Amino acid sequence: MTIESFLQxxxxxxxxxxxxxxxxxxxxxxxxxxxxxNFAHGDLVMLGAYFAFYGVAMxxxxxxxxxxxxxxxxxxxxxxIEKAAYKPLREFPRINLFAAAVAVAFLLENLAIVxxxxxxxxxxxPAFLDQLLKIGNISFVSYTPVIIITTIVLCTVLILIISRxxxxxxxxxxxxxxxxxxxxxxxxxRIIMFAFMLGSALAAAGGILWAIKFPQINPLMGVMPxxxxxxxxxxxxxxxxxxxxxxxxxxxxxxxxxxxxxxxxAGYRDAFAYTILIVLLLFRPNGIMGEVQAEKV
Amino acid sequence: MLKIENxxxxxxxxxxxxxxxxxxxxxxxxxLLGANGAGKSTTLxxxxxIVKPSEGRIEFLGESLVGLKSFQVVMKGIALxxxxxxxxxxxxxxxxxxxxxxxxxxxxxxxxxxxxxxxxFPRLKEREKQSAGTLSGGxxxxxxxxxxxxxxxxxxxxxxxxxxxxxxxxxxxxxKLKELNQTRGQTIxxxxxxxxxxxxxxxxxxxxxxxxxxxxxxxxxxxxxxxVRRTYLGIH
Numbered sequence: 001m002t003i004e005s006f007l008q009x010x011x012x013x014x015x016x017x018x019x020x021x022x023x024x025x026x027x028x029x030x031x032x033x034x035x036x037x038n039f040a041h042g043d044l045v046m047l048g049a050y051f052a053f054y055g056v057a058m059x060x061x062x063x064x065x066x067x068x069x070x071x072x073x074x075x076x077x078x079x080x081i082e083k084a085a086y087k088p089l090r091e092f093p094r095i096n097l098f099a100a101a102v103a104v105a106f107l108l109e110n111l112a113i114v115x116x117x118x119x120x121x122x123x124x125x126p127a128f129l130d131q132l133l134k135i136g137n138i139s140f141v142s143y144t145p146v147i148i149i150t151t152i153v154l155c156t157v158l159i160l161i162i163s164r165x166x167x168x169x170x171x172x173x174x175x176x177x178x179x180x181x182x183x184x185x186x187x188x189x190r191i192i193m194f195a196f197m198l199g200s201a202l203a204a205a206g207g208i209l210w211a212i213k214f215p216q217i218n219p220l221m222g223v224m225p226x227x228x229x230x231x232x233x234x235x236x237x238x239x240x241x242x243x244x245x246x247x248x249x250x251x252x253x254x255x256x257x258x259x260x261x262x263x264x265x266a267g268y269r270d271a272f273a274y275t276i277l278i279v280l281l282l283f284r285p286n287g288i289m290g291e292v293q294a295e296k297v
Numbered sequence: 298m299l300k301i302e303n304x305x306x307x308x309x310x311x312x313x314x315x316x317x318x319x320x321x322x323x324x325x326x327x328x329l330l331g332a333n334g335a336g337k338s339t340t341l342x343x344x345x346x347i348v349k350p351s352e353g354r355i356e357f358l359g360e361s362l363v364g365l366k367s368f369q370v371v372m373k374g375i376a377l378x379x380x381x382x383x384x385x386x387x388x389x390x391x392x393x394x395x396x397x398x399x400x401x402x403x404x405x406x407x408x409x410x411x412x413x414x415x416x417x418f419p420r421l422k423e424r425e426k427q428s429a430g431t432l433s434g435g436x437x438x439x440x441x442x443x444x445x446x447x448x449x450x451x452x453x454x455x456x457x458x459x460x461x462x463x464x465x466x467x468x469x470x471x472x473k474l475k476e477l478n479q480t481r482g483q484t485i486x487x488x489x490x491x492x493x494x495x496x497x498x499x500x501x502x503x504x505x506x507x508x509x510x511x512x513x514x515x516x517x518x519x520x521x522x523x524x525v526r527r528t529y530l531g532i533h
Contacts, residue, residue, distance in 0.1 A: 166395075173396055176386065179347060184368075184444070184448070186399050
């Protein structure tokens with residue numbers, strides 16, 4: 001493989017990994033606090049993409065207005081899901097929450113099919129994201145660096161919120177001991193809602209960037225990225241925000257690189273990527289960052 | 298300051314509190330004594346809104362606390378250092394203290410108060426940037442106490458501060474409490490297994506037995522009462 005095509009594949013893998021990272025943060029934060037695998041999380045990715053699509057295509061908004069609004073609406077839906085489907089079940093055995101999460105996932109997917117229509121829609125990239133760029137012999141489309149930079153910015157903001165702000169400290173405390181966090185004067189319900197907000201916003205941002213990278217959207221588009229981001233979260237050490245970022249990045253790079261190095265395996269891309277992951281988990285059952293419980297969120 | 302009347306609590310089918318009444322006057326140290334399962338922790342957890350009473354009144358400074366959530370009780374001016382310390386082992390010592398001041402907003406004042414806690418417990422200062430999980434049991438108890446003080450509570454409640462501590466350490470914690478009471482006028486409601494130590498610093502004590510107040514009186518009187526000495530102080 002030439003150095004050019006290696007770098008090209010690497011940038012492709014990193015941008016895919018960045019998207020997995022953005023999505024997997026929501027899984028890991030909610031798991032860290034409620035020990036809930038929020039299966040509906042992937043569908044927020046889809047909602048983010050659709051809201052952005054309709055903002056531009058139907059309401060003719062400029063992208064810089066449509067995208068933030070799409071994130072806002074998706075976040076609101078994330079809050080509604082938490083309030084309506086998860087909060088009332090919090091006192092009951094964990095398995096009930098689990099079932100509710102699966103139900104919400106099906107609900108969102110089927111509502112999307114009914115409301116948005118089952119046929120895929122073409123997502124129009126803003127022109128500045130559709131430029132073919134060349135650095136030396138490496139060519140890439142302008143959305144690639146934009147995806148990577150946006151992800152870095154969003155992750156930095158998230159890390160600052162979690163490590164520096166009062167709500168962030170409360171969130172970390174909550175992941176350890178909900179009852180005692182309440183004894184500190186923390187309105188725990190509000191902090192749980194805040195965690196859902198952050199996770200949903202990142203999922204929506206991930207969905208919009210996903211649609212920019214793969215500009216065809218459909219009501220089930222969130223399922224695969226959702227599953228993979230979940231795996232990335234487990235790989236990184238579920239409950240750990242840094243782990244989710246690293247796991248996502250690794251997953252994206254492995255997926256792309258495997259095909260780059262062994263093109264004849266292209267059809268088995270997912271199978272091989274996940275075999276590697278299973279082996280990795282056999283050796284590190286708590287995930288890459290799993291032992292650093294101190295940083296758990 | 299705190300007035301509990303006819304408090305009944307059912308806890309997983311058990312009648313855990315059966316008409317408990319007690320009072321905590323301002324500026325005093327009141328102690329709740331009694332064996333395991335007598336209902337001491339349940340009383341404090343009910344005050345904090347973690348457990349809901351089925352009957353009875355809890356009044357703090359003339360306002361009812363029944364039906365409030367923990368964070369609302371904290372905002373009324375009560376803090377609990379819970380049984381087993383329950384420090385946040387994934388946060389640093391300073392973050393634990395900062396979280397204790399969650400309901401307050403004056404940043405500079407909070408920073409000063411953290412320093413004050415450090416001067417009260419110099420061992421914590423040495424470990425301010427370490428995660429609380431690396432502290433010893435005694436240090437964790439100091440942290441739990443400091444954390445509870447950070448909300449500037451009018452009433453400080455402490456559940457078993459000497460549990461699992463060497464006698465020398467638990468004596469140290471109790472004398473800190475006495476010091477807080479004398480220098481700041483801190484009102485304290487204390488649960489303690491070590492009845493003798495508790496009676497030595499308390500003004501007034503209630504002895505609980507299977508969910509009822511068996512006996513109450515000024516601490517000095519209880520400490521010299523023959524029946525109390527036999528049953529609770531292990532003196533024959």
